Amino acid sequence: MKCPLEAKRNEVLLDYGSGKLDAGDVSLLEGHLESCHACRDFVQAQRAVWDALDVWEPAPVSADFNRRLYQRIDRQVSWFDRMMRPFQLFGLRRVVPIAASAAVILMAGLLIQRTPTPPPQPQHDTAQMEALQPEQVVLALDEMEALSQLSRPVRADSADSKM
Amino acid sequence: MDERVNRDAGAGVTALDPDAELMLRVRDGDGVSFGVLLDKHRLPVVHFLYRMIQNQAVAEELAQEVFLRVYRSRATYEPTAKFTTWLFRIATHLALNSLRDGKHERLQERLDDTSSDLPARQVADSRPSVEQSMVYQARLDEVRRAVAALPEKQRAAVLMHKYREMEYSQIAKVLDCSESAVKSLLFRAYETLRARLAHMA
Numbered sequence: 001m002k003c004p005l006e007a008k009r010n011e012v013l014l015d016y017g018s019g020k021l022d023a024g025d026v027s028l029l030e031g032h033l034e035s036c037h038a039c040r041d042f043v044q045a046q047r048a049v050w051d052a053l054d055v056w057e058p059a060p061v062s063a064d065f066n067r068r069l070y071q072r073i074d075r076q077v078s079w080f081d082r083m084m085r086p087f088q089l090f091g092l093r094r095v096v097p098i099a100a101s102a103a104v105i106l107m108a109g110l111l112i113q114r115t116p117t118p119p120p121q122p123q124h125d126t127a128q129m130e131a132l133q134p135e136q137v138v139l140a141l142d143e144m145e146a147l148s149q150l151s152r153p154v155r156a157d158s159a160d161s162k163m
Numbered sequence: 164m165d166e167r168v169n170r171d172a173g174a175g176v177t178a179l180d181p182d183a184e185l186m187l188r189v190r191d192g193d194g195v196s197f198g199v200l201l202d203k204h205r206l207p208v209v210h211f212l213y214r215m216i217q218n219q220a221v222a223e224e225l226a227q228e229v230f231l232r233v234y235r236s237r238a239t240y241e242p243t244a245k246f247t248t249w250l251f252r253i254a255t256h257l258a259l260n261s262l263r264d265g266k267h268e269r270l271q272e273r274l275d276d277t278s279s280d281l282p283a284r285q286v287a288d289s290r291p292s293v294e295q296s297m298v299y300q301a302r303l304d305e306v307r308r309a310v311a312a313l314p315e316k317q318r319a320a321v322l323m324h325k326y327r328e329m330e331y332s333q334i335a336k337v338l339d340c341s342e343s344a345v346k347s348l349l350f351r352a353y354e355t356l357r358a359r360l361a362h363m364a
Binding site for chain 2: 010011014018042044045046047048049050051052053055056058059061062065066068069072073076
């Protein structure tokens with residue numbers, strides 16, 4: 001007679017051996033095991049494996065395991081961590097928004113201070129400057145005209161002298 | 164104790180896993196919580212690594228690296244899975260890398276050295292006789308050789324299933340594979356172990 005568990009024997013019997021089946025399924029399975037040679041052999045062999053694996057007790061962990069780990073952690077702490085360590089006491093999550101807000105306020109203050117207000121110019125000076133400037137231009141042009149007139153007789157004299 | 168991880172649709176996983184809650188406190192700067200996690204999981208991690216690598220000194224060194232990585236990752240920790248899943252994923256990754264890096268020398272070292280890794284085994288009320296010690300040692304050697312002969316992923320799956328009593332789904336997350344792949348790994352591993360160790364019943 002073919003075993004109804006054949007396709008799922010591994011999973012069902014492993015779960016049975018691991019104590020993961022519920023009580024109803026355990027009862028059904030144990031009834032099946034009484035009549036199924038293949039499943040019975042599987043269960044016995046699997047129990048032997050687990051009993052053998054239980055023999056393998058590992059050695060105790062070194063007494064200085066934690067101390068060595070914390071030493072490694074301290075060596076690994078970066079300069080950034082050292083800088084941030086005081087803030088970590090208050091919780092980084094709370095400090096970051098506070099620090100960001102403080103930075104914004106500081107930047108705003110610096111920007112306000114950087115923009116110097118120019119000293120106010122008296123109005124009459126401005127008017128005078130506006131009035132003076134065209135006159136100065138006219139004066140400069142007159143001077144240039146005068147210079148150019150002075151230079152003409154000199155060139156005529158020099159030409160006569162050569163003859 | 165049930166370790167449940169609920170999924171919060173909007174904001175990722177809301178961790179009810181007590182270890183994940185401790186790790187969130189570590190993320191917030193609570194060093195004491197890291198110590199609690201270390202004390203709770205140090206032995207299981209070292210023992211898992213020892214059974215994978217079969218060298219106590221290397222196992223402890225790798226275990227230190229596991230916890231160092233946990234600590235270094237604290238600022239970005241998010242409880243997307245059970246804490247032990249994450250922890251054993253790191254441990255398995257380091258173990259597999261270590262085995263690949265030093266495969267031949269470690270295999271020889273661990274099979275030859277049967278004295279330094281022995282636990283202090285005592286029988287209640289009386290010391291074991293020489294014969295008992297020899298029988299115990301022979302059985303232990305056979306178990307170690309049988310496990311060492313398993314392919315690395317099968318070995319990891321068996322160790323997590325047998326000694327950590329992890330569910331298939333959790334082992335799948337640790338090994339980053341499907342549940343059916345985990346079952347396949349386990350069934351083949353146990354089949355091999357039954358062939359080698361069933362006579363020890």
